[in-house]
Amino acid sequence: MPDKNNIRLRFAPSPTGFLHIGSLRTALFDYIIAKKLGGKLILRIEDTDQKREVAGAVESLVKILDWIGIGFDEGPHAGGDYGPYTQTERLDIYKKHADELINKGRAYYCFCSAERLEEVRNKQQTEKQAPRYDRHCRDLSEDEIKKKIACSEKYVIRQKMPLEGKIIVHDELRGDIEFNATELEDHVLIKSNGIPTYQFASVVDDHLMEISHVVRGEEWLPSFPKNILLYQAFGWEPPKFVHLALTLNKGGGKLSKRQGDVAVEDYRAKGYLPEALINFCVLQGWHPKDDNEILTLDEIIKKFEIKDMGTSPAIFDIEKLDFFNGYYIRHKSLDELAEMCRPHLEENLKKTTDDRRQTTDFIKDVVKLEQERLKKLSEISELTEFFFVDKLEYDPTLLIWKKMSAEEVKEKLKEVADVLERIPEEFWTNDSIEEAIKTHIAAKNGQMGEYLWPMRVALTGRKASPSPFDVAEVLGKEDSLKRVKEGMERI
């Protein structure tokens, strides 16, 4: 058993604006593993590419993850003993470690210009060779280096790769992976502006922050051997690595904006619940032993095992997300659901002049009737519009049930109105309305549909809606009668 106190995972996003749904999945697995192993979760901001940085990104990142239910034990916002947690605030640390590698002969100064690199690359490409740095500056003499630095020539620091041999790295899911040293490039560790690359900063930070498990996307697999070599160059023990299989869009490519929403914020705005997002994302790459796929975060943590994770890429199937979302909506308490629906009902609230229909009680009544139909909270607006408008707009022929004539429809509505009229206000409940109407239908030897269909359409103006008895109760006696009578006039 590992020492639980030494379990430390990190989520290390770049502050580029919004949280990608794929990153959410990574953060989720980080969180789950940290909790499962009784460890800590650290937020580290990888802002070494200043060109892509977006202001306020860190705050929104923390906010949306908090909404999901993922909190951090350490981070730029939470503090901790391993800070700073923002990479551009650690530049002196990286500089010190880069110097150490230079002194050890595991890294070197490179003065090549962007133009020269470009030339080399072009030549390699026309000769059908793999484009790679030609190691031009790898063996400069001390004097040459000193002279160039004295002339304040711009330089980068590159990692000195072994020229031959095999590098074997270990992924917790895939096992050992073998790379040929000859395939590895002397990549840049410190850029000419003094800022480290991801490759360097993440290794230094993971070590210094005592990260025990690096959970990251599969796209990092190709640079994995470079990372391990870096650990070896420093003489550090590398953490465990878990490379998550990628999430793909329906076409099989990388999940991108063009095929739909990728920002978690977008899903939130559309009315997806954290529970659904969590449940859906975790099933992309992990499966519970007992096949029970409906799981809360706590249950997931309980059942989770790293070894049960898969290695093949998963296509993002929005229909399954919708299923989970509908499921969790149906299982919400009415109070909670009504509260969550409220922001989505603003448009409807503007449509009514009746104060009663602005109340929380009315909203609850309305939401209750649509709860089982909702797949996303945003749908509540369209679904319940008829409750709020003062006058319904609909095609009168909709009132006709099967082969009934307009006259028959009118007659049935008249009878419905008469029955409703006789129900006292204080008995105006769905049950008593239903009893009264059904008693009448039985007495008339009629069919349910020939009464209930026109009644429902008159009350809602739609061909699909909740039960007319429920709608009538929520609408109230006065408005229900008004709508039924309006129906009679229209047909």
Add this chain to the structure above:
RNA sequence: GGUCCCUUCGUCUAACGGUUAGGACACCAGGUUUUCAUCCUGGUAACAGGGGUCCGACUCCCCUAGGGACUACCA
């Protein structure tokens, strides 16, 4: 092009080398029902292909094919 990863129903996935290849979403059918939805019951549907190893292969090995990632002074 090169390197690496991946390959079970349409999709997400399960299956100590021995199962009628299981579950979930979606879909279809039936039931409940005034409509839609919910709910219940049932159904269609998969081991990429080819070689081995083995008494026996979805499972192990090799090859082929397909998909993906990477190949920046981006992460």
